[in-house]
Amino acid sequence: MPTHHVDRRTLLAGAAIGAGALITPGPALARSGDLAALERAVMAGRDDSIRRIQEWIRTPAIAAENRDMQKGADYMAALARDAGFTDVEIVPTDGHPGVFGVLDSGAKRTLGIYFMYDVKQYDATEWSSPPIEARLVDKPGFGKAIVGRGAVNQKGPQATFLAALHAFRKAGRKLPVNLVLVAEGEEEIGSPNFRQIVTKPHILAALKRCEGIFLPASWQNSQGAVDVNLGAKGIIELELIASGEKWGRGPKKDVHSSLKAMVDSPSWRLVQALQTLVTPDGNTPAIDGWFDTVRPLSAREKALIAENAAHDSEADMKQGLGVPAWIDDLPFARALERLASQPTVNIEGLVAGYTGPGGKTVLPARAVAKIDMRLVPNQTRADCEAKLRAHLDKRGFTDIEAKVSGGYDPTETAEDSRLIRAELATYARQGVKATLNPRLAGSWPGAVFTSAPVSLPAGHFGIGHGAGAHAPDEYLVIDSTNPKVAGLEKATMAYIDFLYELAAIK
Amino acid sequence: MPTHHVDRRTLLAGAAIGAGALITPGPALARSGDLAALERAVMAGRDDSIRRIQEWIRTPAIAAENRDMQKGADYMAALARDAGFTDVEIVPTDGHPGVFGVLDSGAKRTLGIYFMYDVKQYDATEWSSPPIEARLVDKPGFGKAIVGRGAVNQKGPQATFLAALHAFRKAGRKLPVNLVLVAEGEEEIGSPNFRQIVTKPHILAALKRCEGIFLPASWQNSQGAVDVNLGAKGIIELELIASGEKWGRGPKKDVHSSLKAMVDSPSWRLVQALQTLVTPDGNTPAIDGWFDTVRPLSAREKALIAENAAHDSEADMKQGLGVPAWIDDLPFARALERLASQPTVNIEGLVAGYTGPGGKTVLPARAVAKIDMRLVPNQTRADCEAKLRAHLDKRGFTDIEAKVSGGYDPTETAEDSRLIRAELATYARQGVKATLNPRLAGSWPGAVFTSAPVSLPAGHFGIGHGAGAHAPDEYLVIDSTNPKVAGLEKATMAYIDFLYELAAIK
Structure with a gap:
C-alpha cells in the first residue's frame, strides 16, 4: 500500500x-x-x-x-x-x-x-x-x-x-x-x-x-x-538594571514613596534609558550604529517571502496571535519581510518595586527591564553588546547595568x-x-x-x-x-x- | 514624684x-x-x-x-x-x-x-x-x-x-x-x-x-x-496600563518575542507615555498644567523647615534610608523644603510580561506602571486626575488607561x-x-x-x-x-x- x-x-x-x-x-x-x-x-x-x-x-x-x-x-x-x-x-x-x-x-x-x-x-x-x-x-x-x-x-x-x-x-x-x-x-x-x-x-x-x-x-x-x-536570527538576552546601589543616587533599599520629593528614582532612570533604545513607536532599534552591519534581504529572499505570504493565511495568523494589525498597518508580505529582516529590541518583562495587586507606597531601589534583541546578518552578538554599552554610556547611563544572560549570532x-x-x-x-x-x-x-x-x-x-x-x-x-x-x-x-x-x- | x-x-x-x-x-x-x-x-x-x-x-x-x-x-x-x-x-x-x-x-x-x-x-x-x-x-x-x-x-x-x-x-x-x-x-x-x-x-x-x-x-x-x-500632602494612587486589548495594536495575549519585528509592543508604548510625565531627571512632574495651582511655601513654613533642618541629623537620615545624596545634591534644608513643597510622580512598581528569574522570550500584551502622585495645596485630586488624562490624550495616548485606586486631597x-x-x-x-x-x-x-x-x-x-x-x-x-x-x-x-x-x- x-x-x-x-x-x-x-x-x-x-x-x-x-x-x-x-x-x-x-x-x-x-x-x-x-x-x-x-x-x-x-x-x-x-x-x-x-x-x-x-x-x-x-x-x-x-x-x-x-x-x-x-x-x-x-x-x-x-x-x-x-x-x-x-x-x-x-x-x-x-x-x-x-x-x-x-x-x-x-x-x-x-x-x-x-x-x-x-x-x-x-x-x-x-x-x-x-x-x-x-x-x-x-x-x-x-x-x-x-x-x-x-x-x-x-x-x-x-x-x-x-x-x-x-x-x-x-x-x-x-x-x-x-x-x-x-x-x-x-x-x-x-x-x-x-x-x-x-x-x-x-x-x-x-x-x-x-x-x-x-x-x-x-x-x-x-x-x-x-x-x-x-x-x-541571532539573539541577545539581557537585563537592563537601574539601581541606587550602582547609581550612587536614589535609595539602596526601597523607601517610602513620599520621599520621591527629595530622593532620586532608579525606576525613572530606567524608563529614561529605555526610551533611547527605540524609535518613539517602539518598533525600530535606535541604538547608535545598530544598522551599520545589517545586510538587506536579497531578491531571492524577498521572492521566497512573497511566495510564503501568498500561501499563508494572514487572517489565521492574526487570529491565532490575537494581533489585529501589523506594525504600521503593513500588508502581510511586507510584515513578513520585516519579520525576516529587521533587528528588534523587545521588552520581555518589567519588574520594579511592588508588583502585587493594588498599590504600595514605595520608591523602589531597583528597576529591571528584561530585554531580548534579535540580530540579523551580518550583526554579531559581540559587536551589538559593545554598541549597546557605548550607546548607554554616551548618554550618561554608565550606571545602568546590561547583564547579558546569553545569546546567539545569526x-x-x-x-x-x-x-x-x-x-x-x-x-x-x-x-x-x-x-x-x-x-x-x-x-x-x-x-x-x-x-x-x-x-x-x-x-x-x-x-x-x-x-x-x-x-x-x-x-x-x-x-x-x-x-x-x-x-x-x-x-x-x-x-x-x-x-x-x-x-x-x- | x-x-x-x-x-x-x-x-x-x-x-x-x-x-x-x-x-x-x-x-x-x-x-x-x-x-x-x-x-x-x-x-x-x-x-x-x-x-x-x-x-x-x-x-x-x-x-x-x-x-x-x-x-x-x-x-x-x-x-x-x-x-x-x-x-x-x-x-x-x-x-x-x-x-x-x-x-x-x-x-x-x-x-x-x-x-x-x-x-x-x-x-x-x-x-x-x-x-x-x-x-x-x-x-x-x-x-x-x-x-x-x-x-x-x-x-x-x-x-x-x-x-x-x-x-x-x-x-x-x-x-x-x-x-x-x-x-x-x-x-x-x-x-x-x-x-x-x-x-x-x-x-x-x-x-x-x-x-x-x-x-x-x-x-x-x-x-x-x-x-x-x-x-x-495629598495623593493619587493609580495604575497606568498599556494593553493590546485597549490599544487595538500589538497582541491581545503574550506572543513569542521574535514577533516584535512585525507586532507593536504595549510595553514600549507604556515606556514612551511614562517618560512624558516627568523631567528627564525623573524629579519634577511634567504633566501639562501640573503647577498651575501649586502654592509656594510661605516664609513661616520655610522658617519652620530651616529650624527642623538645623535640629535633625542629615547623616542619620541618609544612613537610615540608604540614600547617599538628595536630588540635585541639595543641602539638607533645601531637600526638606522640596519634601514639603513639591508635588511628585513616583513609580511604585513596574509589571510587564515575564517577571521571574532570568528571561523568557515573550512580547507581553500588557504593561503596568503603579504610580503615586503626591499633591500639595492648592492642587486637588479631581483636577489632577483630569490633567493627567488630558496630558496623555494630547500626546495620542488615549488608549493608556489611568486606573485610579484611591487618593486624598492635600x-x-x-x-x-x-x-x-x-x-x-x-x-x-x-x-x-x-x-x-x-x-x-x-x-x-x-x-x-x-x-x-x-x-x-x-x-x-x-x-x-x-x-x-x-x-x-x-x-x-x-x-x-x-x-x-x-x-x-x-x-x-x-x-x-x-x-x-x-x-x-x-
Missing part, C-alpha cells in the same frame, strides 16, 4: 503482516535493497523506541536549575553508544559537559547531528499529566501522544532519530553516511559554552568532514507542513547546500509541504556551526508532530490519527530515507 | 501606692480637682485597657480582603458605646460602613475624634509573633509591647484614648469637652467612601460644632519626640488653631519635643475634614511608641523601659490632659 500518509490502523495492519511502505522511499533507499529489512526493524523496535523516549523524559537534566547535569550527560553518552556511536566521550566545558561521538560506516559522506540533552524548567502544578512521567495520552485531532518535558523539545525527535540508527543495527545494514554527534546540556540557557565543545581540535576536525549538521525535529503542523529555514545556510537539497527532496517525496523560509525569526545555537571555524550548513529536519515546548503538557505524537501528520514509525523511516538521500544527492 | 518621665518601675510603684503624677498636669486639669481620681482610675483600669487593645486586634477587619467588615463595624460601635458615646450608629456607605457617635458632657467646647477600624493586610508567615494573637513581647530598648496587626496603626492608640474615657466614667468625672466620633473601615484602601459619612446632614452638623478633629497616635521616637503636622491646618495650640501646650508640659512640620510628605484622609464642607482643623495627637505599620511585627509599647517614651498609662493621662487643655485654651 504505497501511500504518502498512513494512519494508525493502516500502520498497525502493516506491522502485523511485516509489510513495508511506511514511506515512499527515495531512489537511493529503494536501490539499496535495505527498505523491507529496515521497515521491519523499525516496526519491531516500536516498543523499544517508545520506551527510549519515555525513559529519557524520566531522566531530566535542567541546566537552569543545575539539576542532574552529570547524570544527563552520562545518559546522553549511553544513548549514543547504544545507537552505535563509538569514541563516545563526555566533553567538559566551563559550564555543563557536552557529549561527542562518531559512527563510522565507511561511507563516502559524513553528516553532523546536533543534540541537546537538557530540557526547559517546568512547574508540575500546571500540567494535566505529570511532566516527567511521560504518559501516553490521547490528543484529540492528533492521536496517542507522549506528554512530558522534552517530548518535542528535543528528546522525542532526537530519540526518534536514534530509533532509525537502532533499525540499521537490528536489520544488519550499514549506514549510508557516517555520523558525527555533538550534544550539549546548556541549550535552554543559551548555549554559553557550546563553542568550547565544537572547537576542541578532534571535534572540530570531525565536524569539518561533514556535509552539514542538523537537529532532529517534529514540527509538522496539523496540515502536515514544515518549514525549512535557510538561517535564523545563522545562514545556503539554499543549494546538499543538506537543504536533501531535506527538500525527502519532504517532497513524503508529500510534506516544505516552506522555504529565508530566515527563522526565532533563534538557535546554529551559528556555532554556520560561522567560522566550523562553517557548515546547519538546520532542522524531521517529520511528526509535537508542541508545547517551554509550556505545560508538552507532547509528541506517537500514533497519528491525522493522515497528514507522521507517527513514530513513519518519522523514523523519514530519517532513514533522508540519510540515503544525503548519501546519493549530487 | 513629679517628673516628666516615669519608667515602668516608678509607674508600678505609683500604682501600688495609688499616687498620682503620671504626668505633669496642665493648669486646667490641676484646677479641676479630678487629677488624682483620674490617675487612680487609669491605673486601676490598666488590665482592662490592655485587654481592650488585645481583643480589638483579635477582631481584624480588612477592607482590602473584604474580611469581617460588618463585624468590624459592630465591634467599633460596641467599643464606642462602652466608652460612653451615645446615639451610636452604623453608617452605611457605597462601600463598607462607618460608625458615628457623640458624647455630650454639657461642656462648652466640642472635639472631633477620627477612628479607623480596619487594618492593613498581613502575611502571618512573616511575623515572629502571630499577627492577631496580640501577645505581650519584650521589645529591647522599649519594654513590654503588644505585637499584632493594628497595634500602632491604629487600634492601639485609639484604644488608649478609649481608656481615657473609661477613666472618666470610673472616676465619676465629667469630660471637659463634648466629643463627636466618626470612624471608617476603609482607611487602608484609601477612604473611597469616607466623604459620604461626614457629609450626612446630622453628622456634618455635629462635626461643624467641633474645634477640630484628631486621630490618636503613638508616634514618639526613641528620643520621645513627636511631629505636629500642619497639613499633609490638607492644611492653621498653626494658631486651638487644636494645634492645645497639642503643643500638652506636649511641652510632658517634656515631649514636638517638631512643628509645615506639611507631612505622607498622606491621610484629613482632607475630608479640612476641606469644605467640614472645614475643621485636623491632625494627630498622642504620646507613647509603636512601629511596624503595614509591616510584620507591628507593635505598641505598654510598659516603657525608655525614660523618654510614654507607656500605656502615661499615654492615657496625656489624652486626659489634652482634653482639659482644649477646654481651657484661649
